[in-house]
Amino acid sequence: MKKIFAIMILAMFIISAVPMVLADSDDAKLEMGKESVGKEKQLKAQLEKAREKVESKTALQKLKAVPERIKKAQEKREEFKDRYTEARENHKEKNEELTKTRERAKCQEDTEKCKQSKRDVKTGVKKRLENTLAVITRSLEKLNNRVEESRVLxxxxxxxxxxxxxxxxxxxxxxxxxxxxMADNATAAELRDAIKETKKVWQDTRKLQKRIIARMTSNKLENLLEKHTEFANGMESRIADLKAQGIDTTELETLLAKFVDQTETLKANQKKSKELFTDAELVKGDLTQWRESQKIVRDNLKATKDTLRDFMKMYRDVKPKAEKDSDDVEDEKESDGTEAKDDNNELEEPTTPLEE
Structure with missing residues (x-):
């Protein structure tokens, strides 16, 4: 009987201890879970900090690389310019030599010296054609580089x-x-054909150059029109700022209204100009009408630029302590004379055909 009683007491002790063990186990698991979550958050924070550090370092590296890229682009541009200038000077030198040779070849005597002078003329014509084509090649290289670096196309x-x-x-x-x-002793007829073909290539090059420059100019004007909206918004915000300070803005509002009217006129004329350019682009036709329309657009741009400057001058006068660096409306530096030109792309015509 005593044994049975002892066994029952032991059983009750074991049964009462089980929940405690389980509770301790659950508490341990909970603590481990909390610790795991804490470590996970800590790890995420470390990863985020590391990522921000990498991104910051990458951004800094990119920023540091900008001057180097600009320097390389300038060097590349200078290289193309030097190569083109060299080809053009060589072309001019050969032209002068050919002119002198042709003068010597006007002799009528049936002598070896006279015959040699005539042969020299043919050789000179061939060299001039080669140099003309070299100038055209350098010109196209320069134009292609300009297209690649364009920020408006x-x-x-x-x-x-x-x-x-x-x-x-x-x-x-x-x-x-x-x-x-071609042989150095090519016939006059062969030389005339070569001159005609080279001249055609030169003309096609000039037409393409003009179309591409016109294309870039048209895009540039579209960008300027978008900026005019920003300018007007900037003017409005400055007027509102002055009004809030109790400053009279009547004259500034007059200039703003003038600027808005001028901008509408500019937009209308640019729209007509763009239509003329688009029509000329479709048929690769003459750009004369487009150029005439560009003169009107440039006059409109000059008018808006002058009004914008008048506004900013008056704004500074009524608010002399304004932060100039942050308050100035950005003037468009190239708003007048917007048609891009490159006199270095001008090519001289090949020599005139030789007489038999």
Whole structure:
């Protein structure tokens, strides 16, 4: 009986201890879970900090790389410019030599010296054609570089424009091969054909150059029009700021109204100009009408620029302590004379055909 009683007491002790053990186990698990969550949060925070550090370092590296990229772009531009200038000077030198040679070849005597002078003329013509084609090649290289670095052309326009240049470069290379393969004693008829073909290549190059520059100019004006909206918004915010301080803004409001009217006129004229350019682009036609319309647009741009400057001058006068660095409405530096020009792309015409 005593044994049975002892066994029952032991059983009750074991049964009462089980919940305590289980509770301790659950508490341990809970503590472990909390510890795990804490470590996970800590790890995430460390990862986030590391990521921000990497991003900051990457951004800094990119920022530091900007001057280097600008420097390389400038060096590349200078290289193209030097190569083009060298080709052009060489072309001019050969032209002068050819002029002197042709003068000597006007002799009528049936002498070896006279015959040699006439042969020298033919050789000189061939060299002049080669140099003319070299100038055209350098000009296209320079133009292509300008397109690649353009900030006003879209990626699609850059692709289209580069393809046009590449197509013309193929034509130029073909003509270079034909002229190079010509014999030094080529007939006058062969030289005339070569001159005619080279002149056609030169004319096609000039037309393409003008179209591409016009394309870039048209895009640039579209960008300027978008900025005019920003300018007007900036003027309005400055007027509101002065009004809040109890300052009379009547004259500033008059200038703002004038600027808005001028901008509407500018937009209307630019729209007409763009339509003329688009029509000329479709048929690769003459750009004379477009250029005339550009003169009107440039006059409109000058008017808005003058009004904007008058506004800013008056604004500074009525609020002399304004923060200039943050308060100035950005003037568009190139608003007058917006048509991009590059006198270095001008090519001289090849020599006139020789007489038999």
């Amino acid at each position: 879209t990626d699609a326009q850059k692709d289209t424009t580069s393809a046009e240049i590449a197509e013309l470069e193929t034509t130029v290379n073909t003509q270079v091969e034909k002229v190079t393969a």
